[in-house]
Amino acid sequence: MxxxxxxxxxxxxxxxxxxxxxxxxxxxxxxxxxxxxxxxxxxxxxxxxxxxxxxxxxxxxxxxxxxxxxxxxxxxxxxxxxxxxxxxxxxxxxxxxxxxxxxxxxxxxxxxxxxxxxxxxxxxxxxxxxxxxxxxxxxxxxxxxxxxxxxxxxVEPMAVALHSIRIGNFKIGDTALVLGSGPIGLATIECLKSAGAKLVIVLQRKSIRQEYAKRAGADVVLDPNEVDIVEEVKKLTNGVGVDVAFETTGAQIGFDIGINSLKFEGTMVITSIWENTVSFNPNTLVFTEKKIVGTLAYRHEFPATIGAINDGRIKAEGxxxxxxxxxxxxxxxxxxxxxxxxxxxxxxxxxxxxxxx
Structure with a gap:
């Protein structure tokens, strides 16, 4: 074969x-x-x-x-x-x-x-x-x-996104920042909206992927070349920051913006696979009790993902x-x-x- x-x-x-x-x-x-x-x-x-x-x-x-x-x-x-x-x-x-x-x-x-x-x-x-x-x-x-x-x-990439949302303890009415709108970023956006997100902000440089992000359900799409993402996130969240950030770029810029856009006690979920190391000052977490958590693949999410796609809660279109x-x-x-x-x-x-x- x-x-x-x-x-x-x-x-x-x-x-x-x-x-x-x-x-x-x-x-x-x-x-x-x-x-x-x-x-x-x-x-x-x-x-x-x-x-x-x-x-x-x-x-x-x-x-x-x-x-x-x-x-x-x-x-x-x-x-x-x-x-x-x-x-x-x-x-x-x-x-x-x-x-x-x-x-x-x-x-x-x-x-x-x-x-x-x-x-x-x-x-x-x-x-x-x-x-x-x-x-x-x-x-x-x-x-x-x-x-x-x-x-x-x-189903498989959607299950990755669904698992990351569960690992981040995301709740109905929470706010989120998704860093990147490649396949997993887009799946994360769609799963967040189906999970009852109040606000989904997306970091994406200018390209057709900005339109993909909006189609997936993003409320706001921001280009780091045009605006200060952290500053804009704070404006959109009454100066507080988002509850959860989802890093899907595998790049230092996504890591940094994700941490700095979180509210106190916020969580950054790292879904991306990394080819290089990153550096950061742990005081960023210590002084605000923010959390960084990794997420790998999925466990027991396939049935839920299949059901959500099948009944249209997750459209998975385009x-x-x-x-x-x-x-x-x-x-x-x-x-x-x-x-x-x-x-x-x-x-x-x-x-x-x-x-x-």
């Missing part, structure tokens, strides 16, 4: 590999659509980050090259021994967590914090940028009737800006997301089935 494999920084290629075999407790999925994630871009531009190189991943037992892709939907074509929840023909989404199930975090149900954590599509256990993949039944979810395969492929064939992923996928047109794109979906285009 065809699959997109990561070999190294700026080195992804589509190759023929062996089709995976279904095993006990697992289901085999024929992939319909798979999104290219910001994590994939980080691996492409600055990796390895999550991808095992040199030393095998403790759970997959493999090293690079690895099959990419973790935001995907597909159809069940085979079920392994002991599988009870799925049948051939079921339409499904994969929650791409690879966890041990035995460490303290897993035993507390916090499988996204597994001491050996991996992600399908990054750790070498297979991935969605392929014709077929195999995954454990416990991390597979059915697509509701009426939801398209394309929209189902958006996110898909391009659909491409797997064979063309390097030029039309990674090239588009890292080249001159990158600001125009939110989510590029990839299919191994040319008939779907």
């Amino acid at each position: 065809k699959a997109a494999l990561w070999y190294g920084k700026n080195h992804v290629r589509v190759e023929e590999i062996n089709e995976p075999k279904v095993t006990k407790g697992n289901i085999k999925i024929k992939v319909k659509w798979c999104g290219i994630c910001g994590s994939d871009l980080h691996e492409y531009l600055g990796g390895p980050i999550f991808i095992p190189v040199g030393q095998p991943h403790p759970l997959s037992g493999t090293t690079a090259p690895v099959v990419l892709g973790h935001e995907f939907s597909g159809e069940v074509v085979e079920v392994g021994e002991g599988v009870t929840k799925f049948e051939i023909g079921d339409r499904v989404i994969v929650e791409p967590i690879v966890s041990c199930g035995k460490c303290p975090a897993c035993l507390e149900g916090k499988y996204n914090l597994c001491s050996s954590l991996g992600f399908h599509g990054l750790c070498g256990s297979g991935g969605g940028l392929a014709e077929y993949t195999v995954f454990p039944e416990e991390f597979v979810h059915k697509i509701p009737e009426g939801m398209s395969y394309e929209k189902a492929a958006l 996110y898909i800006t391009k659909k491409i064939y797997l064979d063309n992923i390097v030029e039309e996928g990674f090239g588009a997301l890292t080249g001159p047109e990158k600001k125009n794109h939110v989510k590029i979906l990839v299919t191994p089935d040319k008939g779907l285009l």
Whole structure:
């Protein structure tokens, strides 16, 4: 079968590999659509980050090259021994967590914090940028009737945003600042509005992404090249600052503006994956009892996210800006997301089935 494999920084290629075999407790999925994630871009531009190189991943037992892709939907074509929840023909989404199930975090149900954590599509256990993949039944979810395969492929990034809101203890009526309006930033905006945010302010430099942010539900969009964001946030919140800030840029400017825009006892949630370190003075937290908290992926949010998209509370409209064939992923996928047109794109979906285009 065809699959997109990561070999190294700026080195992804589509190759023929062996089709995976279904095993006990697992289901085999024929992939319909798979999104290219910001994590994939980080691996492409600055990796390895999550991808095992040199030393095998403790759970997959493999090293690079690895099959990419973790935001995907597909159809069940085979079920392994002991599988009870799925049948051939079921339409499904994969929650791409690879966890041990035995460490303290897993035993507390916090499988996204597994001491050996991996992600399908990054750790070498297979991935969605392929014709077929195999995954454990416990991390597979059915697509509701009426939801398209394309929209189902958006559940994973929306679940990231929903989890970040929960980690930030965001409450109905709170105010928020979202730093950046890439795919996760936009998902965060939309989830905040569906969660009852009183005010959502967004930092976004001038580009079409400002319009994307407004479409997602942003009340105010500010360009740091044009205004003092912290000053404007204070004006919009009666001099207090926002309750919660969500950092999705992975840049020092987002980190700094996020902390300085918080009210006393406010919380900054860091959703972004970082390629470089940042510096800050902890007195910023000490003198105002502000908090910084990290958030990773999701746990137990997929059912809620699927339900919210299915009933329209989260519209997830306008996110898909391009659909491409797997064979063309390097030029039309990674090239588009890292080249001159990158600001125009939110989510590029990839299919191994040319008939779907």
